[in-house]
Amino acid sequence: MSEEKLYAVKNDEGKWLCIEAKGCHYWSRDDGDFLDQHDADILAHVYGGHVVELIEKPNPEVVSKAEAKMLDKAKTASYPANYISMHAHPDPGANGTSYDELRLMRALVNGYTVAKEKKYNIKVPHTEGWHFQKYSRESKRGSHNDWKPFPAKDIDSNMSKELFLFT
Structure with missing residues (x-):
């Protein structure tokens, strides 16, 4: 399904056409009514002004x-x-x-x-499966509580993966 584009009517003074429920219209500097292309063409012809295609807000x-x-x-x-x-x-x-x-x-x-900082694992040179680990309270505890000292072999499921990630 294609997205339907929205249009508005703007005059030469930079004001937007607003249509009230009773059919009355006025020109506003701040906002206007969103219309489909057919209605915008008709209203621009009747009240003056020109049709402006509204675009989506660009990505930041x-x-x-x-x-x-x-x-x-x-x-x-x-x-x-x-x-x-x-x-x-x-x-x-x-x-x-x-x-x-x-x-x-x-x-x-x-x-x-x-942007979020990218984080990387850093392998210990000339070894297989060994990664450097950040020094933190957890890594300084050594082998007690099943924490392995720095550096550590592979990433154990018990260990915080965050200990192995560097910016």
Whole structure:
């Protein structure tokens, strides 16, 4: 099943057409009524204005923790675009704007989420099935409580898999 697109009617002053239940209409700067294309075409012809296709909100950009902090500061800056330009990586593309700068501008406009840090197992060199293990309260206990000391062979089901994951 295909998704049906939504439309609205907008005039040259940037106001949206609103239709009340009694058939009265008014123009609003803040919001308008969502319509199918046929109704929007008719109302644009009757009341003036033009049909605007409404699009879905874009997916948020994925940014690092450091980039998220920078974007938070950019939101409060007098000129957010300049703030991003000054703090984005200085590796310019063909038009003088870096890829990171464009990506961060999109993040500021469309929203962003912070990327989760990837975690990895680190194998002990020249061994089979041995992995390094983080030092933590559990790993320092040694063999009591069935905890194996650092490094450990394979990942035992009793052990926390989190002990073997590094960023």
